[in-house]
Amino acid sequence: MKSNINRIGLGFLIAFFVISGSLLAYDVFFVWPIKDCEEHGHWWDEQDRVCAVPVPLSVITGRHVGAAPKPIAPQPVAAPAAKAVVQSPTKR
Numbered sequence: 001m002k003s004n005i006n007r008i009g010l011g012f013l014i015a016f017f018v019i020s021g022s023l024l025a026y027d028v029f030f031v032w033p034i035k036d037c038e039e040h041g042h043w044w045d046e047q048d049r050v051c052a053v054p055v056p057l058s059v060i061t062g063r064h065v066g067a068a069p070k071p072i073a074p075q076p077v078a079a080p081a082a083k084a085v086v087q088s089p090t091k092r
Contacts, residue, residue, distance in 0.1 A: 037044045037051035045052055058065050 033049070033051065034044045040051075041054075043052045043054055044050075056065075063069065
């Protein structure tokens with residue numbers, strides 16, 4: 001009977017270490033990167049598991065923050081060019 005208790009105790013000890021190691025691995029590979037990314041002010045993309053840097057709109061448009069947009073002058077629209085109709089000679 002004593003050997004069965006030792007085996008059961010060893011089984012629980014192994015299960016404890018496996019579960020503890022799994023939780024540690026989950027934290028290292030899934031939780032810590034998310035926290036590190038968000039602490040730096042970046043965005044975490046859960047689908048691709050990528051830490052993305054937000055880009056301000058002023059970088060894309062080239063305008064400074066608070067600057068009024070430049071007015072767009074209407075451009076004259078050119079009339080479409082007439083197509084020349086070319087007839088092939090008919091054989092009779």
